[in-house]
Amino acid sequence: MDSSCIDEISSSTSESFSATTAKKLSPPPAAALRLYRMGSGGSSVVLDPENGLETESRKLPSSKYKGVVPQPNGRWGAQIYEKHQRVWLGTFNEQEEAARSYDIAACRFRGRDAVVNFKNVLEDGDLAFLEAHSKAEIVDMLRKHTYADELEQNNKRQLFLSVDANGKRNGSSTTQNDKVLKTREVLFEKAVTPSDVGKLNRLVIPKQHAEKHFPLPSPSPAVTKGVLINFEDVNGKVWRFRYSYWNSSQSYVLTKGWSRFVKEKNLRAGDVVTFERSTGLERQLYIDWKVRSGPRENPVQVVVRLFGVDIFNVTTVKPNDVVAVCGGKRSRDVDDMFALRCSKKQAIINAL
DNA sequence: CGGTGTGTTGAA
């Protein structure tokens, strides 16, 4: 099924893309006869029948692509309109690049039925990607020419569907096409104890789970030295932990590397760490975590001061979201900043 | 100083 565009975009948040700064009114144009020097490939050269001189046309060559406009230097701009306002999508060397950028923006702004330049602008994975990002973010990527990279990274992250012990789906994303879904089996979960996130720098793996899923090569030097195990987190980051058996406490533990995980994820006692393994051939191990379930006694209050305006967001959030240390996870605040920044002109207009 | 992208307009 070819669905090149996303279904419907819930733009609950009002997003504005007007100019970042209000410009002064430009004076009336004086000399209309100026010739424009256009870059290589951009200029249309015409032969003047009057004197036979070769003159450069001052008209810029128009593009056959929708949303693509010529630039004086021979490059191409991409733009889309929304709510009586132009949204600039950046400049590009090739018309086709600009056209693709327009297509992507069109799909994000107008949904699957948007009129676009090329068919199959979007691969299957793009749908979820677009859905997962705000218009502002998509525009930003287009302008910075980073859309392709971001998309690739996102796809590499391999959204998955987890499978519990009964083989029952309890997974996260459903918008991804099945062919990119990687199934994982949840091996076990553990609500971390105070000492797991304390200065002992180790995580105790409950014996039953350790012996079942992470068997150590029995009585050998390995018992004392332990082994290194790699786990991948939801952001695709690989965590390497030393895994060993402590005779003193007769327990299996993750040691070296664990404290870094605790620190980066801001793990707290009661949070639940999940260990998973892909069901495919590669048997890749994964690690994830979630905040302790149940009510929080103290909701975290986030206050962002932006352009002299305090933005309150009183809610229960992961520590991760507060400090935005989670590399791959996007914070909605970015959008809000963009929207606010771009609404400056709107405010000025309204004031007139 | 080159180029971007905004102001602006008229057509669709």
Place this chain on the structure above:
DNA sequence: TCAACACACCGG
């Protein structure tokens, strides 16, 4: 909504 046109202004 859209492209065309002109050029103010911004970053290098």
